Amino acid sequence: xxxxxxxxxxxxxxxxxxxxxxxxxxxxxxxxxxxxxxxxxxxxxxxxxxxxxxxxxxxxxxxxxxxxxxxxxxxxxxxxxxxxxxxxxxxxxxxxxxxxxxxxxxxxxxxxxxxxxxxxxxxxxxxxxxxxxxxxxxxxxxxxxxxxxxxxxxxxxxxxxxxxxxxxxxxxxxxxxxxxxxxxxxxxxxxxxxxxxxxxxxxxxxxxxxxxxxxxxxxxxxxxxxxxxxxxxxxxxxxxxxxxxxxxxxxxxxxxxx
Amino acid sequence: xxxxxxxxxxxxxxxxxxxxxxxxxxxxxxxxxxxxxxxxxxxxxxxxxxxxxxxxxxxxxxxxxxxxxxxxxxxxxxxxxxxxxxxxxxxxxxxxxxxxxxxxxxxxxxxxxxxxxxxxxxxxxxxxxxxxxxxxxxxxxxxxxxxxxxxxxxxxxxxxxxxxxxxxxxxxxxxxxxxxxxxxxxxxxxxxxxxxxxxxxxxxxxxxxxxxxxxxxxxxxxxxxxxxxxxxxxxxxxxxxxxxxxxxxxxxxxxxxxxxxxxxxxxxxxxxxxxxxxxxxxxxxxxxxxxxxxxxxxxxxxxxxxxxxxxxxxxxxxxxxxxxxxxxxxxxxxxxxxxxxxxxxxxxxxxxxxxxxxxxxxxxxxxxxxxxxx
Amino acid sequence: xxxxxxxxxxxxxxxxxxxxxxxxxxxxxxxxxxxxxxxxxxxxxxxxxxxxxxxxxxxxxxxxxxxxxxxxxxxxxxxxxxxxxxxxxxxxxxxxxxxxxxxxxxxxxxxxxxxxxxxxxxxxxxxxxxxxxxxxxxxxxxxxxxxxxxxxxxxxxxxxxxxxxxxxxxxxxxxxxxxxxxxxxxx
Numbered sequence: 001x002x003x004x005x006x007x008x009x010x011x012x013x014x015x016x017x018x019x020x021x022x023x024x025x026x027x028x029x030x031x032x033x034x035x036x037x038x039x040x041x042x043x044x045x046x047x048x049x050x051x052x053x054x055x056x057x058x059x060x061x062x063x064x065x066x067x068x069x070x071x072x073x074x075x076x077x078x079x080x081x082x083x084x085x086x087x088x089x090x091x092x093x094x095x096x097x098x099x100x101x102x103x104x105x106x107x108x109x110x111x112x113x114x115x116x117x118x119x120x121x122x123x124x125x126x127x128x129x130x131x132x133x134x135x136x137x138x139x140x141x142x143x144x145x146x147x148x149x150x151x152x153x154x155x156x157x158x159x160x161x162x163x164x165x166x167x168x169x170x171x172x173x174x175x176x177x178x179x180x181x182x183x184x185x186x187x188x189x190x191x192x193x194x195x196x197x198x199x200x201x202x203x204x205x206x207x208x209x210x211x212x213x214x215x216x217x218x219x220x221x222x223x224x225x226x227x228x229x230x231x232x233x234x235x236x237x238x239x240x241x242x243x244x245x246x247x248x249x250x251x252x253x254x255x256x257x258x
Numbered sequence: 259x260x261x262x263x264x265x266x267x268x269x270x271x272x273x274x275x276x277x278x279x280x281x282x283x284x285x286x287x288x289x290x291x292x293x294x295x296x297x298x299x300x301x302x303x304x305x306x307x308x309x310x311x312x313x314x315x316x317x318x319x320x321x322x323x324x325x326x327x328x329x330x331x332x333x334x335x336x337x338x339x340x341x342x343x344x345x346x347x348x349x350x351x352x353x354x355x356x357x358x359x360x361x362x363x364x365x366x367x368x369x370x371x372x373x374x375x376x377x378x379x380x381x382x383x384x385x386x387x388x389x390x391x392x393x394x395x396x397x398x399x400x401x402x403x404x405x406x407x408x409x410x411x412x413x414x415x416x417x418x419x420x421x422x423x424x425x426x427x428x429x430x431x432x433x434x435x436x437x438x439x440x441x442x443x444x445x446x447x448x449x450x451x452x453x454x455x456x457x458x459x460x461x462x463x464x465x466x467x468x469x470x471x472x473x474x475x476x477x478x479x480x481x482x483x484x485x486x487x488x489x490x491x492x493x494x495x496x497x498x499x500x501x502x503x504x505x506x507x508x509x510x511x512x513x514x515x516x517x518x519x520x521x522x523x524x525x526x527x528x529x530x531x532x533x534x535x536x537x538x539x540x541x542x543x544x545x546x547x548x549x550x551x552x553x554x555x556x557x558x559x560x561x562x563x564x565x566x567x568x569x570x571x572x573x574x575x576x577x578x579x580x581x582x583x584x585x586x587x588x589x590x591x592x593x594x595x596x597x598x599x600x601x602x603x604x605x606x607x608x609x610x611x612x613x614x615x616x617x618x619x620x621x622x623x624x625x626x627x628x629x630x631x632x
Numbered sequence: 633x634x635x636x637x638x639x640x641x642x643x644x645x646x647x648x649x650x651x652x653x654x655x656x657x658x659x660x661x662x663x664x665x666x667x668x669x670x671x672x673x674x675x676x677x678x679x680x681x682x683x684x685x686x687x688x689x690x691x692x693x694x695x696x697x698x699x700x701x702x703x704x705x706x707x708x709x710x711x712x713x714x715x716x717x718x719x720x721x722x723x724x725x726x727x728x729x730x731x732x733x734x735x736x737x738x739x740x741x742x743x744x745x746x747x748x749x750x751x752x753x754x755x756x757x758x759x760x761x762x763x764x765x766x767x768x769x770x771x772x773x774x775x776x777x778x779x780x781x782x783x784x785x786x787x788x789x790x791x792x793x794x795x796x797x798x799x800x801x802x803x804x805x806x807x808x809x810x811x812x813x814x815x816x817x818x819x
Binding site: 261262263288289372429433434435513516518520522523592594595596 | 653656657660665666667668669670672692693694695696697698699
């Protein structure tokens with residue numbers, strides 16, 4: 001028998017993650033976003049009281065990938081469903097995980113009013129500027145000129161309007177305690193994104209109102225580019241259109257070191 | 259507790275509270291708004307959840323979320339609002355979580371009007387939302403009965419993890435009648451074993467209406483269907499007046515049934531051997547008892563505040579054994595007892611079989627009435 | 633007692649719905665069956681308002697009637713609408729203050745009461761409804777004046793409680809006015 005130095009743990013699956021293999025495409029950033037949420041729930045010790053609300057969209061099976069209680073909402077209605085849960089179980093940690101079609105198109109009313117009510121929930125908003133699950137149609141966040149299967153000539157703003165900047169809009173709500181846009185296109189930004197997710201859950205745990213983190217995300221499959229090109233697209237095309245930043249941070253959260 | 263004079267919508271809301279409702283989510287709409295207003299006062303007093311949602315779509319999804327915690331939760335609305343809720347109702351059915359939905363029906367289709375109607379029969383009884391599911395539908399006919407059946411609605415919803423619709427119309431929502439409220443039921447201390455509550459000391463639970471593999475969905479459909487057959491066996495409810503020796507039966511539910519009861523009593527005074535059969539569970543429909551009635555009476559008159567929707571269910575059960583006739587008012591018009599009395603007299607004096615379609619014959623009679631009113 | 637149906641109709645703000653509720657409470661508290669049903673919706677906001685009250689010793693079927701036994705009409709449009717509908721030999725109580733025509737029918741037990749003037753004499757013009765109820769109770773004594781007053785005392789909203797004596801007086805004046813008028817007609 002040989003002796004060795006005690007092992008240093010450098011990586012392990014978060015307890016809040018299940019052992020399932022995700023169905024996401026290669027190069028998709030959903031997996032990263034899921035992992036950040038799971039790590040934060042672990043670090044804050046929230047797993048056993050967390051209830052997630054999955055959307056309709058690529059993350060429809062999110063409940064399979066987390067090792068915690070989950071419900072599955074109708075398209076766009078996750079904030080309403082989360083409201084119902086949080087109102088009858090105020091001690092639990094309730095979060096939604098939504099894409100841009102779900103949150104910013106069909107679910108616009110629900111997200112706006114959840115924020116306006118100061119609903120004490122956390123929203124993880126993956127913005128990849130496209131409908132992924134249905135195969136790459138134009139989304140409310142699709143960039144001007146961007147080609148999708150339903151804007152084959154590129155998004156014509158004269159006909160199809162302009163992309164919606166959700167974070168800027170929600171930051172105007174009195175009921176919002178924390179609204180931040182982060183990006184998942186490189187490790188430095190991923191670290192920042194995790195801090196934002198942490199603060200968004202801290203906002204809920206402290207009862208400071210509605211919290212949302214918008215995560216600029218990639219969709220190499222439907223953008224029809226390689227994973228690396230997709231990350232570059234985020235950095236070069238999406239970040240200018242959707243500036244990163246803290247749009248609203250409750251003073252109590254601003255003081256917080258995470 | 260003794261009888262009090264209670265306003266329909268407010269009494270229904272208090273009945274729900276006393277049955278243990280811990281969450282109400284709604285949106286204002288006439289003629290059910292007093293339900294929401296009452297809840298907005300009472301629920302916070304009791305430390306229970308009340309949200310005036312941004313739409314009926316949001317309201318039903320709040321109900322959906324809260325229902326996933328296993329607590330007794332509900333909404334109340336009126337016809338156009340219920341249409342908007344149909345998406346969420348289907349999800350609730352598919353997720354097999356209990357919820358109580360009160361529909362204070364009004365005239366339609368479309369924006370229609372705010373007058374009392376029974377035009378949502380198909381939407382309520384036949385499902386309304388997409389997919390294969392079977393809601394329980396209760397149709398009380400007085401403030402007291404509504405109080406009692408709203409309590410029962412929560413029990414049935416829990417027992418069968420089912421949607422229970424309580425359908426009344428604007429008359430019942432707005433009227434005052436003496437009624438007695440039940441005592442406040444204590445709230446349960448534990449959640450059911452399927453509910454989400456945080457995965458503490460147990461494997462996680464996922465509540466969803468998605469079964470991406472058609473075979474899994476089929477198994478779910480079968481489970482829902484078998485549960486429905488159980489409900490059909492156990493939960494049929496109806497009321498009868500003067501049916502023992504009846505030679506003619508009037509069949510109506512809710513307000514139409516109640517108005518018909520006045521006409522039946524008046525007809526008995528005239529010596530006509532007529533009785534009233536009033537289904538209380540529109541779903542499950544009281545088929546067995548109706549079959550017996552079809553063997554007992556010479557003729558049946560169905561009375562509704564719609565274009566003859568329950569008529570189709572009655573006809574399907576009676577299967578031509580006796581003639582079935584129809585009298586309805588639509589669009590938010592409530593029939594008066596004298597109209598139904600006239601119909602009872604006609605049905606009882608006419609020994610000849612009705613030729614063909616009850617609905618077509620009724621349209622001809624109705625057009626004379628409407629023509630006279632216009 | 634036999635089923636009695638009463639329609640009370642007037643402009644919004646004339647207190648027709650509350651007048652009906654007072655009768656409904658009194659019926660309940662005297663062990664009778666009762667239903668009260670209002671007109672509701674946009675028409676309530678400034679337009680006409682009416683309610684139907686049915687009182688009986690037997691369970692009540694329809695809460696609505698086409699032809700009421702009693703009509704209390706607080707204004708001319710209500711008279712126009714309900715005069716033809718009251719049951720033959722039924723009762724009609726009309727507000728003479730706002731109605732400038734006589735009856736077309738001669739089979740009705742009826743009274744014209746200057747309800748607004750009487751209410752103003754009492755010092756509260758809004759009590760015309762209670763004056764009319766008082767008159768009705770003389771013509772159709774389904775409940776005693778005392779019984780209705782006792783129910784009003786139990787159910788008057790707290791913010792109006794100080795007006796209770798005036799409410800009582802309004803009912804009594806309406807009752808007495810009707811009594812005197814009919815005695816004069818008879819003599």
